[in-house]
Amino acid sequence: MKKILFLFLFLIFLSCVPLFGGIGYVAWQVYAGNYADFEKTRIIDILSKETVLYYADGQSQLGSLFGQEHRIYVNIDQIPQAMKDSIVAAEDEDFYTNIGIDPKGILRAAIHNIIFKTRQGASTITQQTVKNLFGRKETDIYTKFQEMINAFKLEKMYSKDQILEFYLNQFHVTGNGRGVGVAAKYYFNKNVEDLNLIESAFIAGSVKGPEKYNPFTKTSVVAQEKARREALIRKNYVLERLLKTQKITKQQYEESVKEQVPFNQGKFQFNELAVNQIILKQLSRPEILTAIGANNVDEVGTMGLRLTTTLEKNIQSASQYGLRQNLSRIQIILNGFSAEPQSNFVNIQRPDLYGFYVGKVESIDKSSENEKVTVSFGIPTCIINTDALGRTAIIADQPYKRGKKKSLEALLSSIHVGQYVLTSVSKIKENQLFCDLESRPRVQGAAIVLDKGKIVAMAGGFSSNEYNRAIFAERQPGSSFKLPVYYAAQQLGWTVLDPLPNIRDAFIWQGVFYFPRPDHAISSLETTILGAGAKSENLSSVWLLKHLLDKLTYDQYLDLLSFLEISGKGKSLEQTLSLIANKFNASADNEIYIKSGILEKVKTDLLSDLSVIGNNRLKIFLRTLHYGNGFEKQEQLIADDKELPPKEKELRLNILKNNLLRWNKLAVQAKKAIESLNKIVGGDNLAEVDRDLLSSFAKTDDGNLVFLGSNYWKPEVTSALVSPVKLTPLNFDALLTYVKSNSSLLNSSSVLLDGIVSISIIDSINADLSKKWKDIQSAPALERLYWNSDFKYSLAMYYAANMVNDMGVQEPLKWVPSFSLGSNDVTLADLALMYQTFLSGKTYRYFNNAQPNQLLLIKRIEDANGNLLWEAKAKEYQFSDNFYSAPTLNTLRGTVTAGTAFVLNKSVVLRSNDDEIDKQLISSPIKVPAFGKTGTTNEYKNGTYVGFLPYPTSKGDILSPDNSFTIATYIGYDSNEPMVRKGYRVYGGAAIPAWEAIAVAIIKDQDYAEKLDWKFLHSKKAHVIPFDYGSGLSQVIVPINSGVTVSAQDPDDDEKSQVDNPYANDYSDTGQRLFKVYLQGSTSDGVFIPKRKVSFYNPVPPPSAPVISLGTSESTTESPEKQANSAPVVPVPLSSFSGKQTNEDKSSLDSADDEELPKARPGDKGNDDIPPPPPILQKN
Secondary structure (H helix, E strand, O other): OHHHHHHHHHHHHHHHHHHHHHHHHHHHHHHHOOOHHHOHHHHHHHHHOOEEEEOOOOOOEEEEEOOHHHEOOOOHHHOOHHHHHHHHHHHOOOOOOOOOOOHHHHHHHHHHHHHHOOOOOOOOHHHHHHHHHHOOOOOOHHHHHHHHHHHHHHHHHOOHHHHHHHHHOOOEEEOOEEHHHHHHHHHHOOOHHHOOHHHHHHHHHHOOOHHHHOHHHOOOHHHHHHHHHHHHHHHHHHHHHHHHOOOOOHHHHHHHHOOOOOOOOOOOOOOOHHHHHHHHHHHOOHHHHHHHOOOOHHHHHHOOOEEEEOOOHHHHHHHHHHHHHHHHHHHHHHHOOOOEOHHHOOOEOOOOOOOEEEEEEEEEEOOOOOOEEEEEOEOOEEEEOHHHHHHHHHHHOOOOOOOHHHHHHHHHHOOOOOOEEEEEEEEEEOOEEEEEEEOOOOOEEEEEEEEOOEEEEEEOOOOOOOOOHHHHOEEOOHHHHHHHHHHHHHHEOOOOOOOEEOOOOOEEEOOEEEOOOOOOOOOOOEEOHHHHHHHOOHHHHHHHHHOOOOOOOHHHHHHHHHHOOOOOOOOOHHHHHHHHHHHHOOOOOOHHHHHHHHHHHHHHHHHOOHHHHOOHHHHHHHHOOEOOOOHHHHHHHHHHOOOOOHHHHHHHHHHHHOEHHHHHHHHHHHHHHHHHHHHHHOOOOHHHOOHHHHOOEEEEOOOOEEEOOOOOOOHHHHOOOOOOOOEEEOOHHHHHHHHHHOHHHOOOOOOEEOOOEEHHHHHHHHHHHHHHHHHHOOOOHHHHHHOOHHHHHHHHHHHHHHHHHHOOOOOOOOOOHHHHHOOOOEEHHHHHHHHHHHOOOEEEEOOOOOOOOOOEOEEEEEOOOOOEEEEOEEEEEEOOOHHHHHHHHHHHHHHHHHOOOOOHHHHOEOOOOOHHHHHHHHHOOOEOOOEEEEEEOHHHOOEEEEEEEEOOOOOOOOEOOOOEEEEEEEEEOOOOOOOEEOOEEOOHHHHHHHHHHHHHHHHHHOOHHHHOOHHHHHHHOOOEOOEOOOEOOEEEEEEOOOOOOOOOOOOOOOHHHOOOOOOOOOOOOOOOOEEEEEEOEEEEOOEEEEOOOEOOOOOOOOOOOOEEEOOOOOOOOOOOOOOOOOOOOOOEEHHHEOOOOOOOOOEHHHHOOOOOOOOOOOOOOOOOOOOOOOHHHOOO
16 A cells, blocks of 8 residues: 555655656746847837738839838837736736646647647737737747747747837737737827727727728728628627726727727838739738748738748839829819929939929929920939920810810810929930929829739839739729620630621510610620620620520530529429529419520511612611510600600610510401401492501502501611611502502501511411410420520629639629629729630639639748748649630720721830840831720720730740730710710720730840740731631631621721720721631531630639649640530631631741731821831840
8 A cells, every 4th residue: 555655655756846846947038048038129120020021023012011111110119008007907807816727728728639639728918918029930839838838938029018019019010010000000190199989999999900800991882881790790799898897988998989990091101012002912821821831911010921922022012003104194184284282292312203292393494395394303304395285285185075185285285483392204315304284183093014924013093012913803894894704605506707786685584574775876786795895885795695505405505504504413303493483583383484494485587588688678677676565654764764865764664565465466466457458459448448457558669568556666776777768658548549549568467567677477486485485385394494584684694604704703793784894893803814714714823722823923022031932833723615715805806907006006116225226116117916904884984805815925936815915995974974075985905005004024034025926926927926826727807796797808908997096085986897706616617616715714723733833824624525515607708818717736937917997097008018126126
């Protein structure tokens, strides 16, 4: 027994040795250890240590995270008691009584971690301060033990208030701001000492997750209101803690708990704040925090890291400058030139190139052709020369069209000596500054440049230190959203040469009528996807969305239901039908919608009839014919609408008259009238004739008998492209005389209803519809739904919206008939991500557990010694079949060569940073192929341009989709008001100048002139750098609005119709230009038939997608092709060819984009011979 007792006591002694040893070690460290790192000067240095940001070159410094200029260090005696009490109540209520650690909390957390296998913290304010000061890369027992020792040291070295001071100066607030000083200024525009109880309680409560409670960074009203609600809840939580710890009275609590948080955003001058906001979001990714050894983003700012971004310095600078200049110009257009207040003037010793500065007008020279304004920045002066003044004058004259001379006189008369004006430094030559005259804009905008998801450049507004509109501002993209509809259409079996109606019409979905309008005069009843994209046709784009599924066979339609997870995956038929009913409000038993769907098929069959092809009135009749259910009620609503303009009201009422139910009633009346006339001709008694019924007859100039309804349908009202039918009314006697001498006309084939359509055509339509309806009634439910027009409309929009979300647009999209006109709010960054996918069907992913198509701003992270901690790796996968890229790129190229962005066809040319080379290149311009799409929203509230600029990666490289920058720009008031002045409207083309400035900067920065293969260019005799659309393509020349009639002849130069002013109405050009396209297809009997293909997009990144180095491109296997659609296509005569069809193993370079249609304008270099390279480059 004694031995057992001895053994027991001995074991207790052994177990206590480590404990007492540990206590001894801690005591020794605390009372005799090294305190060098705990000196206040050292702590301030640590708090001031910066994580430095670099441009993509890794050498040029961009800024820093939480740099000294981003803090407002506050001493403890400046902090109000309410703030100190609040932070203690929220974070560590025993702070003033504990020993720097919380033993109970540590034990509780340890038990929780063991039982639940999850981490639970037990940190006091002292421990959190230590962790933020000295970091804690690991979470093992040793590092936690060391943290405890450091907490004891801090407690020994400093008072509780001093420790609290350190803590209050290091927590993350927003963007690149830290500490309670920044929080007071940012949230409430106050100094710390002026904070009240409510404000203090909110700041204390927001420390652990400031983004959740911050309404200023939210991009929608809903998100802002949610943040305010969360802020209220968090503020009240802290108030409850204060009441519990008796730091406030019951009365103070009751008064404060009812109050909202009084947000009042303060202004900061943080350099590159817009960039830092995104960096902080990406730094918070778990994989990055793990790699750099940080627990949260708060720790990163003082780790002294080197963070290299994806931003290219010169392109970033050009993006900001190009956007700022464009916004200034639009401000002048909309509001005229305006001076600056003297208070904005600051002495500038060394103005930077492309910098914007307020200067004082020193002198004005109004000498004709040598006008000049000299501006002083303090010591240096800047000259605004004749060219610069002329540019501003022309801009200011846009709403007036007075001419350059008068507008320049008006501009100079508005400037006087001693006035303060905003300028930008456009050139510095031999220490002399040259400036442009600017105007501080109220209109705002953004720009972004992507390369495989990498953000190459980004400008969030006129100032780089404000709200980042490129990433956060949700705007309607307008017509730039037509492209995803065109892209989805190709996946669903359409080709870019299929005819689309371009006619005013009504679109009915879920019982709601929608009447889209064109933005310009319509020049053709039909167009194609190519033409609709180039000319930005609203009507055909809305029509295409409704008919997106028309090319699918029934089997392909079933595949689509399975793809969208409406059917399949173990769902029973009942579950599928229930889902369709709930999600799409659709039924397999809706007779009206099914008959409407059948009518669409009947109309399509009739449109191919030879008698219709040459008859535009019949074509309009068939293209806009509806079934007609609910139309009478809608007519009454429109007739009663007092706000609708009379002309628009007449047009809509006319559209509604073209419905089958009305035509059927009219046909019954006409047949009754014909029967009466036949009886009269046969000798019946005239007294028994209904003369009122017979008063509806008239005759056409070519002798056809016409039966008119009341307020009859007029195709010329629906479309101004057809002339009215000339009708002669027939009174009773004239009618009898006419029919007696033309009795052969008294039949259903000869009598034209409303002068347009014969009764026999209406009968034929009804017969075909009835036959098909009889067959379908006994068909399975899913087949009946296949004919349900409303369900197919919904399904088409659902497919397009899902595709767009999977391409990178993060906001949920409303699937509505105006979808293709950009009625959804999206960010510019998301729009650029979506467009980037059009290049080759690929998406890129850099982080786990996030959307499949991602942005990247952090290229690599190194520690202070240059050791690599983290580097971005891209996961690339094929989102959609590359088959669709060439047609889509052709569509976007057509916008530049023959459409709404024609100005870029002249301005995006080869340039160089070397002044001597640049002069030679300008004298013999060689175009760089640009691609894109303009976008204008309703009431001209936003203007957008999104497109591509391909780049060479090495010497002799060929331009291709795989290496292309995606550039997106937008303009618009933050208040979303219309951009109009005196009848002048700002269109989407007004976003082009910023895009153009970025493109030119890229051409210079990427050394295009050095990398091009000049021998190849010379051999091709091209005046445009060739672009490789892909292999196995045929070159075809197509009229802009048609895929039916083509010509091998280049058109004559149409100078009047070629718009080269981006601030002009970009839709005013209605010229019928031709342009080249490169498509897959085949020829048979002299006819070119474009290939069509049904292949749905792939929404899920395959697990085996390869990881590639940043900036490289490595293709994965294309998605398997779905069942091909065998529907007929519009033939293109072989005579359309310019060149031969290429073999499948050859590139489109053999018939590359080496000449533009139309021919070059006067002053341009034609396509006779490409000029030799500039002498300086002839070594190439």
